[in-house]
Amino acid sequence: MQGFTEDHEQFRHSLRSFVEREVTPHAVSWEHEGQVPRELFNKLGALGYLGVRLSPEYGGSGLDFWYTSVLVQELMKCGSVGVAVAIMTHAEFATKIIEMAGSDYLKETFLKPAITGEMVGSLGVTEPGAGSDVASLRTKAVRDGDDYIINGSKTFITNGTISDFVTTAVRTGGPGHAGISLIVVPTNTPGLTRKRLKKIGTHSSDTAELFFDDCRVPARNMLGQENGGFKPIMHGFSGERLVLSLIACAQMRLMWDAARQHGHDRQAFGQSLLDFQVWRHRLADALTSIHAAEALMYQGIDLYVRGEPCNAEISMSKLFCTETAISVARECAQIHGGMSHMEECQMARLYRDSLAFTIGAGTSEVLREIISGATGLSSSRQR
Numbered sequence: 001m002q003g004f005t006e007d008h009e010q011f012r013h014s015l016r017s018f019v020e021r022e023v024t025p026h027a028v029s030w031e032h033e034g035q036v037p038r039e040l041f042n043k044l045g046a047l048g049y050l051g052v053r054l055s056p057e058y059g060g061s062g063l064d065f066w067y068t069s070v071l072v073q074e075l076m077k078c079g080s081v082g083v084a085v086a087i088m089t090h091a092e093f094a095t096k097i098i099e100m101a102g103s104d105y106l107k108e109t110f111l112k113p114a115i116t117g118e119m120v121g122s123l124g125v126t127e128p129g130a131g132s133d134v135a136s137l138r139t140k141a142v143r144d145g146d147d148y149i150i151n152g153s154k155t156f157i158t159n160g161t162i163s164d165f166v167t168t169a170v171r172t173g174g175p176g177h178a179g180i181s182l183i184v185v186p187t188n189t190p191g192l193t194r195k196r197l198k199k200i201g202t203h204s205s206d207t208a209e210l211f212f213d214d215c216r217v218p219a220r221n222m223l224g225q226e227n228g229g230f231k232p233i234m235h236g237f238s239g240e241r242l243v244l245s246l247i248a249c250a251q252m253r254l255m256w257d258a259a260r261q262h263g264h265d266r267q268a269f270g271q272s273l274l275d276f277q278v279w280r281h282r283l284a285d286a287l288t289s290i291h292a293a294e295a296l297m298y299q300g301i302d303l304y305v306r307g308e309p310c311n312a313e314i315s316m317s318k319l320f321c322t323e324t325a326i327s328v329a330r331e332c333a334q335i336h337g338g339m340s341h342m343e344e345c346q347m348a349r350l351y352r353d354s355l356a357f358t359i360g361a362g363t364s365e366v367l368r369e370i371i372s373g374a375t376g377l378s379s380s381r382q383r
């Protein structure tokens, strides 16, 4: 496995000082505001951090996914999971798909300014009636001259109220996956309205419901072929699932470090908590789980970077990392006692944030179906 080289570590070094200076001091106030500011995208874009693995032709750096991994790991050091969610939804989920399937026009109009941070992107696939079952989505786009007219709604869309464009999955053909297309919709399009949703966690990331009411969008905003949208959506899931694995692992490290510190500092019955064997063993088990999760994740990244088939391995990585994060969160919260329920305590915020990641970009159940299909347990063809 190649892993991180000296170049990756240099990249990490400069990114770390940026995060310490420009992100960490503001992370808690962004949690209260329910979003990261536009300024952060501008600053990250100016330094080239929003186009890490995107094409140099459009302003990206064309680097490998190990650099993306460093980006996620260092953003996570700010201690607010929503920050990494907001930035990576823009820098990976909403934009990689445009690079993959978009025309020169779409790359010039949306990808280029997204890489500089002048535009913010989101990815709109999920609907109130269609989540895991992407192929059943109903938001409709009908061709009218040089435009498409879109009607329907999307929900749980990260960056939904702060984005300038939504890479939107729509139905242009018959039922099932063969009737799905992707259209890039500018969020100032008349007929598009947005409502921020109130979440239980990842508070610095904005999540929204979108309503399309006779939204007229130029036909040239279609990403790839009409009715050819399902494949790029599925293809994009590999990077998304690795990003969520990275977030989960980085989050576990933060929680474990906090638990160890608290275990040393907190006195009970005349000794520190870590003088009780039970807590040493529980944290030793948690660390063992973190190492196992990281090993699985790095294996997935390695296969992905080398272009090997890795759908099952990436699914295993996302499944194991995000499920393990919930159990590690519980252990690390428990040693914090009552503080694990206080808003002011970072551990408490990380604890509740751990719950989101077994849902987004393929639920644990859907991932188990993929693993089943890939290993001869079933013939399922889901996501």
Ligand SMILES: Cc1cc2nc3c(=O)[nH]c(=O)nc-3n(C[C@H](O)[C@H](O)[C@H](O)COP(=O)(O)OP(=O)(O)OC[C@H]3O[C@@H](n4cnc5c(N)ncnc54)[C@H](O)[C@@H]3O)c2cc1C
Binding pocket: 089, 122, 123, 124, 125, 126, 128, 130, 131, 132, 133, 155, 156, 157, 158, 159, 202, 207, 356, 359, 360, 361, 362, 363, 364, 365, 366, 369, 382
């Ligand atoms: C914080 C957050 C951010 C998100 N950001 C985005 C975003 O930016 N863009 C976007 O498009 N979406 C986003 N989502 C939506 C996310 O992708 C969906 O919630 C997810 O795909 C699940 O869909 P659903 O919520 O409709 O649940 P459902 O699909 O209704 O699933 C409900 C339950 O049924 C289970 N289930 C479904 N199918 C099967 C099956 N075949 N076998 C067994 N069990 C099954 C699921 O695993 C789950 O436990 C986000 C979600 C969250 C929580």
